[in-house]
Amino acid sequence: MFRRPDLQPLQRRALHDWHGLAVRVAIAISLLVLAFAILWFDRFGLRDNIDGHLSFADVVYFTMITVTTVGYGDIVPISERARLIDAFLITPIRVFLWLIFLGTAAEFLLKRSWENWRMQRIQNTLREHVVLAGFGRTGQNAMAELLSAGTKVGKIVVVDADEEAIEIAKRAGVATIRGDATRDEVQKAVHIERAASFIVSCGRDDTSILAVLTARQMAPGVRIAVAVRNSDNEDLAQQAGANIVINPVGFAGLLLAASSHGEHLAEYLRDLATARGDVRLQERAATADEVGQALKDVSNGRAVRLYRGRTALSPWDPGPPDIQAGDQILELVPTEEAQGGR
Template sequence: MTKNDQPSGPGRTPSRRSRYRLSRRPDSDPESGSRITLPTQPPQPPLRQVSRRLVLALAVLVATTLIVWLDRSGYNDNSDGSVDLLDAAYYATVTLSTTGYGDVTPVSDGARLTNILVITPLRVVFLIILVGTTLEVLTERTRQQWRIGRWKDTVREHTVVIGYGTKGRHAVATLLGQGVDRREIVIVDPQAKVIDQVAMDGLVGVQGDGTRTETLLRAELARAARVVVAPGRDDTSVLVTLTARQLNKHATVVAAVREDENAPLLRQSGADVVVTSSSSAGRLLGMSMLSPHAGAVMEDLLTYGNGLDVVERPVTKAEAGHSPRDCVDLVVAVVRGRRVLNYTEPEAAVLQLTDRVITIKPA
């Protein structure tokens, strides 16, 4: 990040010119157009879809043939006057295909009534099966629009993850491992193929530039409880954080940044927590060099669902009034209000019912 891109004083955000320069360099894709995708099932192979339609069409043809043959006394064949099974199949074929040569015709009132109430609906079903691809596309679009509208009306207190690269995917995996419902996670990414993969993973995806207000509004960020900012560039992280904080003043914003010198910009932009990926990796490397076992333990703690996990949870009634050392789990810190107390501090000697504890426990 250049000097011109940094705020000129405490609490000041980048100027319009700097912001414009930054916004010209987002992690975007030329094919990116804003759209919302909901969780989907893997599409069936084309051959299976065609085979299924052929089986349905054949079933309708067989049913029509049986109906005509059972009521064959009410039909007349111009060639010999009688209708056998072959004539019934022939009549069903030309009728369902709307050809209608007129050589086999219903003559009785019952046969004509059957044609009105049964054969004609079967003809419509047969035609729908033949043009099923087009109708299926239209139906799926209508259904998707209805699902998106319903999702917008019901989504509340969710988590918006901006950027679905390595950092974003691991953040989502950790959230899912801690019990967050997939329906409460929304992914924002500019690449169409990434959003398609998001839908296959069972998550809601919004394709678009995360630095733009309209994209974040489509993700319903204004009603989100948590925001994870994890794009691939530090300047993009600053712009995303500024836009997110402008839309939502109360959400918890956690942002990732590559360089330490850009961390103050993220905090001034409104991030509650800033994680520096390069320095964190360097510290882990240094620890692993001096003590490989300590480095392995730290890596284990950072990998949720494997070995030992770091978990924040509320204090139970049985634990209130006791020391953190009396808890079943290993307590390393106590969260009291907005303060984080080390378990060795005198204020944390007695747990309160309104406290939360950060513990290490088996995965």
């Protein structure tokens, strides 16, 4: 599967990174303590060529130079047992320590430098992309629908502060950035000003609305859709600059209510809402040859609504509306036809 690089370096280093470093440091210290304990209990097999006396500090010194270098010859093993201990116990500890040091250097220096370079390359190509802020269940379902509707993997960028969510997004093959979607620097990193749309589902209404407000200030023309759970916050989300405000709880209530009026109503509504169903709603601009025609006479009678600015017109309104240039037509189409037109 196509993999996009993680844009992680723009965010403050995650706690799990520091945890991994702490674990490595703890292992290294444990190995050093183990090496010291072995050498201390066998200190009578060592000889100090400087003063002939082997102190606690001498054993600490000998431990450090033994596990990190080949030694200087001032303290040497003289007994057969001491030499065997150095060969079969201290040497493996030395090797493990070097592996930890080299692995840490590769992880925290080389790998991050490489990711920074790859991040810059990806940022330069981000145009007309979709930014998903929040990658919980709602965000994951939104990405699945985008992919099913024909959006290319390389045109999706996921923003989330949770490392586990980012790993899930990376396995799906999309570009990712771990960070706070409400922060200016994070939205700059995903070039929100060049995005085609911004989908926000941060889990908390206040966080989602703040992300919308930040995006609208940075990208006045981007199309923003946000999910809010509390109906009282829907107006706030619109005032923050969201084009579309969706209440998942309210939508679930509509499906439940529809099911009480007919066995198949809720099923058909779900079909309309997903790109994986048999039919779907498609929004498009009115074509030049449709201008002047009645809405009921276009799209083979499948047009269900016309949007003129913020005004919604129906084919069944008294005196069916005539189409004007700039109108947006909402129509029912088979899923195959919608995907074929992309």
